[in-house]
Amino acid sequence: MxxxxxxxxxxxxxxxxxxxxxxxxxxxxxxxxxxxxxxxxxxxxxxxxxxxxxxxxxxxxxxxxxxxxxxxxxxxxxxxxxxxxxxxxxxxxxxxxxxxxxxxxxxxxxxxxxxxxKPVAKIAPEVDPNITENIQLDNHSKQSAARMFFVSKITVILEDGSEHQASTSNISITGLKVKLSEKSNYLDDQFIKVNFTALGNDYKDKAITGQKITYRLVKQQQEKTGFYLYLNLEDDKPAFVNFIKLFIRSNQHKYKLDVHYYFRLAREKLIRTSTLMGLSSLPIYLNATHSSALIFSLRNQANKEIIDDWRCDNSNQLPFLFSEKRLAAMLSMAKPTLATTVYCFTYISEGEEFFLSATEEELKKENLKHLFIEYGRTKPNWRCYHLTLQNYVYKAKKTYGLTDIKPSIFDDITHVATLTEIATNEIIEIDHRSDEKRDLNLLNIFVHREKQPAFVPVYDLFPDELRKEERYSFNSAIKLTAGKDICSGKIVDFSTSGLKIQLGAKESLARRSLIKIDFIDLQKLSKQFTLSNIEYRVISSGPNNTFHLQVATRDSYLTMHQFFSILIKNNPTHFQVIPLKANKQPVTSRLREAAESALHPAFFYVSTQNCKAKISLSSIADTSKALKQLFNINSKDSYENNHLALSNRRLLERILHTPLRTVSTLENPLNFECTIYVQKILVANNKWKINSYLDEDFKSKESKRKFILDNKELKQLQILHYRLTSIKAPDLAVVSSEVNIISCYAKHLSQRIEEEILKINAMIQVIDRTKQILGD
Incomplete structure (x- = not known):
């Protein structure tokens, strides 16, 4: 009706x-x-x-x-x-x-x-084409879980013991947004106890009823609708976290989820993946307490040539860059970070190949910079690098699965270094002895004398081999229980945390579903272990009714890891390892997380729309203060970046559009470098006037030298190394879980992710070289 x-x-x-x-x-x-x-x-x-x-x-x-x-x-x-x-x-x-x-x-x-x-004509606000949104690539700790907008009465107890009646504005498993009845000034970072009075009364669950949960105050803010506190969970109470998780899951259709959280998370993951794929800097991890400091380095397609260039006489010379004496000198200059220039080349004498490397400080100390550079430049393998060094202790920023174990070598890391090859014409010093013939033997102090350094692993950030551990072929009967269904099958191969099985009858096991395995034959071999009802999760399916499984619970993992380890150890000739396609390396997700410590340059992402390239997004870490300050000039929002330093005086035509047009006709990948001299002049109303110049803009070396020295004196010059490279869009499978959630609530946002990310085809990497060129 x-x-x-x-x-x-x-x-x-x-x-x-x-x-x-x-x-x-x-x-x-x-x-x-x-x-x-x-x-x-x-x-x-x-x-x-x-x-x-x-x-x-x-x-x-x-x-x-x-x-x-x-x-x-x-x-x-x-x-x-x-x-x-x-x-x-x-x-x-x-x-x-x-x-x-x-x-x-x-x-x-x-x-x-x-x-x-009745459409109303609106005057669109003028959009500044130089302003781009800043994507924070190290955003794990800023908001680590989705919020649900839920209002419930709570009691807030401050450190001074005072109690305040309040209500939640939104909740997540890691934090709260709390609305108070009146504004007050509270001490940031204090610990606050929260009693969920209404939820406790409604659910009568011991995980929340009568509990005082500890949070830390991270922000307080007056908004249009009231005064709010932003809190991070500090209590280690798994039962409480599990209660909130289940509450959100069961009520997500009743109360609105913060779908924008998933949108930001998906976009950050995709941009982070693209950046690590195209990163031209080589991340290097060190243990400064050890005489052989270099532990490992991380390789991708863009930086792998650096490792090749540091080979001499079929030996890796990179460990000698961080010799005990040199590293001690570097650490003494790191306050707390160090950025310097490294020069290197090889030469052949009487059929023997020699490798030389020196830092900017070493050359100045020995008064040999001009000789080293002028001689080294004549060699075909002359290289110049921007080197950074800073403290680093690996701390997992996200939750890992049972089998994604932290590599033991991560505990040895004390510092991370990055090595970025640069093409430079930045040397401005005049050597008044340039006409004199100087003794080349003076350079022998920079020769790498050692020939055979200890083996240092190089791990791939995007490996072809995805296997985490050794697998062994083995045929053994099993019984599988999936819900109410029971079927029989056999093991095809196994690892200590996974199985490949083949079922006797045609079965359909849903991906990620939880199943239980009884090891019928293997149980006969062991009285120490109970090998029944072992919980696994379905990872994928294959031909001939085969399935790949991964252990699903900690108890199951401990049981199978111990059992299989003993089984293999006691029967070394019986179990043959299935050959790996590549060298075994730590869990890829942990390597990529460690690689984020190398993302301290400024990154700008170039997308193509209607056959026209534009800078669409950007990312500058908060720790990169000089770059952050430059690209925040004349910007109203700290969450935005203003790339005026790259675009004024029609600079983008020369450093972006022309290189992109040129490379489209060539087979070689895009790799355009230049030095940009940024003149910053403070004008009226605390606004900055920016003028940027390239080497070709100066009539002569002398005019460039005069410009640099004049502006150095006025402290209004910043010098940047600019690199433009092509990058590939990452596979959207990286964010499949986030996109699935977004699609349920806001289809347009999932489409926006695809439109924004898939159009990005180039990346700009900017390094601040001001101190290295101008000196202190």
């Missing part, structure tokens, strides 16, 4: 539904209608009068400004007109009902239709 034709009559009867003569009034209002229609109308009135607990959130549904409004202890996000409509509806129904909820949505739809019928 279509009730639209009876809206006015239904609205007339709503206030009368609890009257004693309601049935008589209904008969009068609907005189002449059939009994069945009257019954349906009465049922519709009952439906509309049912209490409702749904939140009305118009923030992504309308273009008008929305605010928080509380009606009967439920927080809604409404426009002012929608708030008036909800107030009127509640007055009509006597409470917040399904009818009131639907009345507001109908009002919103009516307003939209009126606006579309």
């Amino acid at each position: 279509d009730f639209k034709a009876y809206q006015s009559q239904i609205r007339t009867l709503i206030p009368l539904r609890n009257k004693a003569d309601f049935s008589t009034m209904l008969d009068k209002v609907f005189f002449g209608e059939s009994t069945s229609d009257k019954f349906l109308i009465k049922m519709e009135l009952s439906r509309l009068a049912k209490p409702c607990s749904r939140i009305i959130d118009l923030r992504e549904k309308v273009t008008d400004e929305t605010q928080q409004f509380t009606h009967q202890d439920i927080m809604h996000y409404l426009t002012p007109s929608a708030d008036k409509e909800l107030t009127a509806a509640i007055k009509l129904y006597g409470e917040y009902t399904i009818g009131a909820y639907e009345q507001v949505l109908e009002h919103v739809q009516k307003v939209k239709q009126e606006k579309s019928a």
Whole structure:
């Protein structure tokens, strides 16, 4: 039955539904209608009068400004007109009902239709093409879990013992946003106890009822709708975390999830992957307490040539860059970080190859910089590098699975270094002895004397081999239980944490589903271990009814890891390792997490839209203070970057558009480098005027030298090394879980991820070289 034709009559009867003569009034209002229609109308009135607990959130549904409004202890996000409509509806129904909820949505739809019928001409605000959003690639700790917008009464207990009644604004498994009734100044970073009074009363669960959960205050902020505290969970209470996790999961359709969290997370993961794929810097990990400091380095397609260039006489020379004496000198200059220049080359004498390397400081100390550079430049393998060195202790920033064990060598890391090859014309010193012939034997102090350094592993950030551990072929009977289904099969091969099995009958096991395995044959071999009901998770399926499984629980992992380890050890000739396609290395996800410590240059991402390249996104770490300051000039928001230093004086045409057009006709990959001299002049209203120049903009070396020295004196010069390279878009499977969640709530956001990321085809990497060129 279509009730639209009876809206006015239904609205007339709503206030009368609890009257004693309601049935008589209904008969009068609907005189002449059939009994069945009257019954349906009465049922519709009952439906509309049912209490409702749904939140009305118009923030992504309308273009008008929305605010928080509380009606009967439920927080809604409404426009002012929608708030008036909800107030009127509640007055009509006597409470917040399904009818009131639907009345507001109908009002919103009516307003939209009126606006579309009478379009209002708007003057679009002027968009600065130099402003890009900053994607924080080390954002793990900023917000590590999705929020659900949920209002519930709590008690907040401060460090001074004072108690305040408050309410949650949103919750997650790692934090809270709390609304207080009045503004006050609280001490940041203090520990706060939270008693979830309303939730505890509703659920009577010992994980939350009567519990005082410890949080840390990370931010306090006055907003339009009230005064808020942002809290991070500090308590180690797995039962509480599990309760909140289950509560969010079971109520995510009732209360709105912060889908923008998943959007930001997916975009950060994709940009981080692209950046690590195209990173031209070589991350190097050191143990400064050891005489052979170099532990390992991380390789990708963009930086692998650096490792090749540090080979001499079929020996890796990179460990000698961090010899005990040289590293001690570097660490003495690191306050707390060091950035310097490293020069190297090889030469052949009497059929023997020699490798020389020197840092900027070493050459100046020995007064041999000019001789080293002028002689080294004549060699075909002359190289110049930007070297950074800083403290580093690996700490996992995300939760790992049972089998993603931290490599033991990670515990030895004390420092991380990066080595970035640069093409430089930056030397400005004049050597007044340039006409003199100097003794080349003086350079012998920079020769690498050792020939055979200890083996230092090089790990691949994007390996072809995805296997975490050795696998062994083995045929053994098993019984598999999946829910209520039981079937038999056999092991094809195994590792200490995984299985490849083949089932006897055609079965369909869903990916990521939890199953239990009974090891029928293997149990006969062991009285020490119980090899039944071992929990595994389905990872993937293969041909001939085969499936790849991974151990799913800690108890199962400990049991199988110990059992298989003993089995292999006691039967070394019986179990043959399935050959690896590549050298075994630590878990790739942990290597990539460690590689994030090398992401301290400024990165700008170039996308192509309508056959025109533009800088669409950017990323500058907060620790890169000089770059952050430069690319925040004349920017109003700290979450934005202003690449005016790269675009003023039509610079982008020369350093971006022309290289991109040129490379499209060549087989070689894009790799464009230049030095940019940025002149910063403070003008009126604390605004900065920026002028950027390339080497070719100066009439002569002398004019460039004069420009550099004049601006150095005025402290208004910043010198950048600029590199433009092509990059590939990462596989969207990297963010499949996030995209699936986003698609359930905001399809347009999942489409926006694909549109933004898949159009990125080049990356700009900017290194600040000011101190290395100008000196102290």
